[in-house]
Amino acid sequence: MNLVAVNIDSIRIGQPLPFALRTERGVLLAHKGYVITERSEITYWTSRGMTLCVDVDASDDHHRAYVGKLHEMVRSERPLGDIVNVQIAPSDVARAEAPERPDVPDWTALQLKANALLRDTGSEQFLPRLDKLYAELHQLVQHHPDATLFALIHLSATEMRIYSATHAMLVYVVCSLAAREVLNWSPELDAKLGKAALTMNISMTALQDQLAMQAKPLTVTQIEAVEQHAQRSFAMLLAMGVDDEDWLLAVRHHHDRAPGALAPKTDAMRIARLIQRADMFAARLSPRLGRLCMAPSAAMQAAYFDEEKKVDEAGAALIKAVGVYTPGTLVKLASNEIAAVIRRGLNTTTPHVAVLINRQGMPTGEWMIRDTSQPSYKITGYVAHRDVKVQIKLDSLLALI
Incomplete structure (x- = not known):
């Protein structure tokens, strides 16, 4: 040293x-x-x-x-x-450093920090540490949105043992992008949105991680804990001294089935609805030991239509913000190449990708960037991470974004 x-x-x-x-x-x-x-x-x-x-x-x-x-x-x-x-x-x-090389955070360390925080709700330092985690994520999503999406989608698909913390961070990131880029919410709402997303499941962090690794059906006790976690998380935050009503109520109602336009809702209920849609979308993208992950198009469709089979304003905003093929997902191209989505494109279905496997079925020695708006590189389908036998080095791909 x-x-x-x-x-x-x-x-x-x-x-x-x-x-x-x-x-x-x-x-x-x-x-x-x-x-x-x-x-x-x-x-x-x-x-x-x-x-x-x-x-x-x-x-x-x-x-x-x-x-x-x-x-x-x-x-x-x-x-x-x-x-x-x-x-x-x-x-x-x-x-x-190389020109215009983006800052690449240590995502494994950030995962571990978030996991340690959400499992240590009894600490007197919980709220100050939460502030720091939120501030770090806020900076990343503001300055490196595609790289942040890529990292969290990739980790959600490949690391189940720290599911709860990764899921909470991903929900905040997609909500923040939708709020800023599509819904035009005020910057003041972002902190309320971020802290609600990060703490919505604090009453069952350990259980969520356990369920991600559990192949058997949920027990009666586990079902009860899942059904009551929103109210329990609300009560825990209240006991910690949280007095922001929008944050508290967003956590309490983040599983409510409340379709309809966002404008007539209060700030708390607008945040809760956006989190509810993002929670559903992110959960469907993540595999469990007992089930496979859902294709991005199917996960998006579930978020896009509300409980009355109508277009959901919050769900539609999420799709416009992150794209049908979100950075971090794997796709097959018309060129018969397998690629990782690295950047959002001009519309929701034409992102930029980095080729992992060439048309001969061999891993590429160097990353080749493709623009999927070109017919020869059009996306023809989704590929699950489990079906790609190439080790994806997260840091090296993030450096391209």
Whole structure:
């Protein structure tokens, strides 16, 4: 481990870290992609005598940044003392990286953080930690919506053991996109929407994870817990001191069957309806040990039509926002290639994709990007993750988006 001190004044608040932060002894403080939302987080570490460092050996980007900074200082004939004490900043790393390369968060770490939070509802720090999780997801969906969708759809389809946390994050992300891009809701509603989506199932987080891995039918006790979880989650939040009425009522009513236009509804009931549609859509896309996942078109259709078989305003907004073929899903092309959807397109059925398996049925050595609006690369069908025997490296695909 080759630790180099970081100039703390150059760490960008509200932006994903381009590197992991460690102490001078190598203890991990924040993983790459973590979002520091307040300067007080940094002063908390430094006030305890910690020197914030990065491991130069852990990343080629950091090595290039460090060496480049040294060369720059030598060429400008800076004093020897300055050169010896050189510190690298995030801006130095950004210049050393490939042009316009997006920040790629550690999604496994984010999954684990969300899972730990939602299973630790008795902690006094639950609400502050929830604020930080929401802020991190909000930044990601604002600045990297397609990459965020890709990661969460992919993880929902391939990792069942942390189902509840991944599901909650995915529901917030698709709701946030629909609210902002289609329904034109005010930014002030996003925090209420996000916290309601993340906490709607806190009374049954462990049970949800258990059911994802359970092949047998639900027991009577499990059915009762599922049926009562909305009210119990509402009661838990109330006991924690949550006093935002819209957040509380959205959680309490997020399983209500309440078709109809959104405009006449209160903010709380509009949020609840949007979450209800997204909850249904995301659940159908995710496999369980006891059942296969549903094709995206079928999952979308279930969300698109309401309980009266009419077009649902909230469900239609979700489809317009994320597309029929959502980033993270796998598809077959007219060219007989198998590809992963990486970016939404000009309409809901023509996304951009990266080819995983060529027309000869062989894995591709390099990612080939296709525009499915072109007839020769038109999407002809959906492919389940279980049917593709190619290991998808999440970080390398996210770097393309």
